[in-house]
Amino acid sequence: MIKKSLTLIYGIASYLLFVVVFGYTILFIGNILVTPSLDTVRDGDLIKSLIIDVGLLTIFALQHSIMARPAFKDLWTKVIPKQIERSTYVLVSSMLLGCVVYFWQPLGGVVWEVKNPMAIAAIYLVFALGWAILFLASFQQNHFDLFGLRQVWLAFLGKTYTYLPFKTPFLYKFMRHPLYVGMMMGLWAAPTMTAAHLLFALLSTGYIIVGAILEEKDLEKALPEYSQYKKDVPMFMPNHFRNVRIKTSKSTA
Numbered sequence: 001m002i003k004k005s006l007t008l009i010y011g012i013a014s015y016l017l018f019v020v021v022f023g024y025t026i027l028f029i030g031n032i033l034v035t036p037s038l039d040t041v042r043d044g045d046l047i048k049s050l051i052i053d054v055g056l057l058t059i060f061a062l063q064h065s066i067m068a069r070p071a072f073k074d075l076w077t078k079v080i081p082k083q084i085e086r087s088t089y090v091l092v093s094s095m096l097l098g099c100v101v102y103f104w105q106p107l108g109g110v111v112w113e114v115k116n117p118m119a120i121a122a123i124y125l126v127f128a129l130g131w132a133i134l135f136l137a138s139f140q141q142n143h144f145d146l147f148g149l150r151q152v153w154l155a156f157l158g159k160t161y162t163y164l165p166f167k168t169p170f171l172y173k174f175m176r177h178p179l180y181v182g183m184m185m186g187l188w189a190a191p192t193m194t195a196a197h198l199l200f201a202l203l204s205t206g207y208i209i210v211g212a213i214l215e216e217k218d219l220e221k222a223l224p225e226y227s228q229y230k231k232d233v234p235m236f237m238p239n240h241f242r243n244v245r246i247k248t249s250k251s252t253a
Contacts, residue, residue, distance in 0.1 A: 004156045010084055011152030014091040018147060021094045021101070028101050029186060029200070030127055039194040042108030049105030053199060056100045061207040063096055068211075070218055083155035086148030109195035120191040130185025133171065137178040140169040166223045174238040176216070176229065180208045181236050212236075 024034065031037040042049060066072055067089050077085050114120055135143075142164055144150040154161050171178035187201040212235060219226045 004158070007081070007083055008152045008156040011087040011148050014087040014094070015147050015149055018090050018094040021098045025097060025101055026131055026186065028104075029197075030124070030190075031192070036104075036106065038104065038197050038200060039190075039192055040106040040196075042106040042196075044105060046107065049107055050199075052103065052105045053107070053196065054203070056103055057200070057203045057207070060093075060096045060100050061203075061211075064093055065207075065211055065214060067092065068215070070222075081155075083151050083161065084148070086145075086151050088148075090147050104196070104200075107194065107196040107199065111193040111195060111198050113193070114191040123189050123191045127186055127189035130182045130187075130189060133182030133185065134179050135182075137171050137182060140171060141167075141179075166225055166229075168229065168233070173233065176233050176235050177212050180212055184208060184236075 026032075027034045027037075029038050031039050067076070073085060076088075080088060114123060138146055142150065144153075145164055151161055175181055184205055187204055190197055190201075193201075216226070216230065216235075220230075
């Protein structure tokens, strides 16, 4: 019982760390209530700052992608119990994301700056909507399984973990990766776009695209129905008319 309790505590602690770090990261990106933020004025050497920033994002992207691959999971779960594999992934990801935010170096320079109050309000609305879409998408695909809580809870109850069936709830009927779409909206919706913000958004978007492609290869191998889903639903950009056409053709077939 002690082992089960420790497993549950580990999973909950990993999740709570994610909530704190990710919440702070959103404020950091949006320059809201935190200092320094993503757009803080540079006060150090430009080249050194650039190397540090690229290095931080590269390390985070590599960890985030490598630890998510099935081959790594198979090896990793020979070292740690399967029930904490996802929680460990969340823990390491949160720690590295925290390092990105804490050690991030401002670069200086303004790429664009919006000064109209109504336009600024509209941009921040898109910013908030993006993160709202991200969290909604995570709950539509079982938020607690995604972040390892379901795994440790089942282990605590002494029940065997079962994989969730493939499903396409609301947002997933219009795009295959609404979670990533929400993240990109949050990254790019900025009334003031500095060089540091642009670098952060560009590298993060590049990683998101590559990560989505790798993820889909894994999903096609694991889920027979995913190949057809790819044909029916766009990756990122919702296409209402395409979805309507597909539904119409299926209903008349």
